[in-house]
Amino acid sequence: MATNKKWPVALMTTSLLAGLLAGCGNNNDAASDSQGAGASGSASTASASSGAAEDLKPITFSFYSEDGNPNWNNMQDDVGKAITAKTGVTLQAEFAVGDPVQKSALIASSGKYPDLISAKNSINKFVDAGAVIDLTDLIDKYGPNIKKVYGDELKRLRYSNDDHAIYVLPTYAGVGQTYFNAGGGFELQHRVVKELGYPQIKTLQDYENAIKTYLEKHPTDENGNKNIGLSLNADDWHMYISVTNPAFFVTGGSDDGEYHIDDDTHKVTYHYLRPEEKEYFRWLNHMNDIGLLDKESFVQKYDQYKAKVASGRVLGLIDQDWDYGDGEKALKAAGKFDQGYGHYSVTLNESIKDRSFQSTGFLGGYGIAISKTNPDPVRAIKFLDYLASDEGQVLVNWGIEGKHYNVENGKRVIPQDINDRKVNDAANFQKETGIGTYTTMGPHYGDGVKDSTGNYYTTNFPEQIEASFNDVEKDVLSHYNAKTWKDLFPNESEFPVKPWGAAWNIPVPSDSEVTVLDEKLKTITWKMIPQAILAKPADFDKVWDDYVAQLEKAGVHKAEELRQQLVEDRIKLWNE
């Protein structure tokens, strides 16, 4: 009896112990595994280029990207299978969920690096940790297509003035990119401009009048719900897109993140300190005062904002199409095309030109890096070189010939039924075919560049874009004598190319004071700008003065100086 009683206790104890030990044991195994991989990695680098046959031996690389990819299908899609067939490479991908910067910081400090890393601005953390390798020689030996794609831009790949190594192959920016359509600016629902007889929308006053007149005529929609004049999206980083970036676009500034850089003197200013931007925020304050600005603009969360857009009640937005797109998609799916949005170039007054399309030149920076623990960097670079080849780029952008596109009279054409699925069933289409999934993984040409056969590398070209507009959009565009929304914006040829690229894309050394200063300034700005907009008009100046005083106390001029240095370094690095 006694022994019988003891058995379960003993059993439980041992199993608990065993479980615990097993848990620890696994950890150790994993650690020694990755060490082993590192060691064999250097071995295989030494015995590199050994015959093409061996090159197709299946190999799996782990891949990390800061950008989410909800349609990732573990390379079991058509394009993914084709890539594996051509290169032998399968990617085991991990995408950041939640805050990507935080995830990258964790990976960089953990010491366990994925084989391929695509970490945007966080790459500096990996470089500082010595986690990524210099690609210069690898590109030279194994990357003929990579060299061809980047051409003269290769010098824009260098990391810094002190360190000319190439850690990152830029894969976000397309070489020679031309924009054919506009997705930003100020948005108005098509029903608004239609009702008002397609008025000129060039200044804040025009924009305000359009919303005001329409709202007076139609305070509610056909179901009796209140129409909303203008709603902003201020949830977390969307603040930049919908609230603060428009301030410099409207006042003739170009997108350099939180700073404005003068064309000639290259003088750096925290952009909110430009006097004309104060007038933009004063206008938003006025919009709030007269009840045209959605009262919930600074309180609503992103999903609430999208739901609001999808309800079709919001007449005007100041946002980018990719930011409110989910809401508009719902409207289109419901057939409410006249509640979709057009993009208008709106400025403070008519003498100011919107620089949305000012050219940055080729933007290095964001892209893919190979980690020092990669088991076979040569295979990795060859894989990237394949993606950069003409064959690879066409595969990634167009899909498989005969299945996703046909060649008719030497022209690549997407059959109508395939294109319909691509537009109307986008998510499933991408999951099955993989078209669009691999674009930011390899070096590539931008929209508007043609290959040796005279076809565009990408599927975004004028004819294709014009064909993708719905009838309401076509109708509205025709009334403004435009083929695409971009025609309503000043052309990039009107402005000089920025020799520093874009200030937001300049990596900041991780121990620089700029990081902390920027965070402080951001907190103040994100708090005070909404307060200024929601203040009584009579108090606006007072709130603004308070805002400027807080910025100065937090060291805004120090931040400008440090930023100035970074911009000058960048100009030297990219143009010498």
Added chain:
Amino acid sequence: MKAVSEAAVPADVRPAAKRGSRFWTIALRNRYLYLMSLPFVVWVFIFSYYPLWGWLMAFQRFKPGKSILEQQWVGFDQFKTLFRDDTFYLVMRNTLAMSLMSLVAGFATAIVFALLLNELRRMAFKRIVQTISYLPHFVSWTVAASIVTRMLSSDHGVVNDLLMGLGITHEPIQFMANGHLFWGIVTVSDVWKETGWNAIIYLAAISGIGPELYEAAKVDGASRIRQIWHITLPGIRSTIVVLLILSIGHLISIGFEKQFLLGNNLVVDYSQVLDLYSLQYGLQMNRYSFGVAVNMFNSVVSLALLFLANGIFKRTTKESIM
């Protein structure tokens, strides 16, 4: 059966052989209990004590990729930066304010709720109420925050519709845009979410009180209120005190989920809390050492609070956890 009855006899009743071997006799007799607790001791060591090694980082300028002993030592620099930062004091104020409010409201509601539930005579009704009341505990803050913001919305939110319908206000109130309301909103949401759950432990304690006490009180003619006051409450006093001491220990580490999800830029002066601060200004900016310094400060203060609370209760109520 013999082994069990033997173990059940208190050790000091049995004749002690020798002073020195007493520990070992007890250990040997309770060997299975010791063995069973071993995994948890190991667990605590690995997850709570072993990482303390990383505290060294707070005195360095840590850069990833190098071992902790190869780093640059900077003494108390990280702490100096921390104590010179205005934001830190703001964040401390918010953290303490919100956790004190939650502590007081959470304790009061849970105890009152448990007492009320205990007085219910219909078992079926009691069970239903209890189940419904602790369900929100299992709803994640992401969802809960969504529900709260939706209810308090000025655009057809339930609360505003109700207030306007009753004629209490004419304009919808901007609940979420008003910093002064933020602490209250967080506390109320917290109470809604956790009251039922927190009451469970008190209900358990109440059910341990012997029915003969109530019967005796009834014979003496005590009313229901007097029974609660003189029997139920004293009966669960030690539970209350232990829980209170433990929660005071957690006063600053309240996490940041609810503040982060309910907050927005307009109320940031009231919504930023210490854990979020250490994340934003530490890890996210690659300032690992600074983040560790913040958390070290956090741990030291928590420990001090715990001992303080424990000491006070030991003196005043003779109840304590140590």
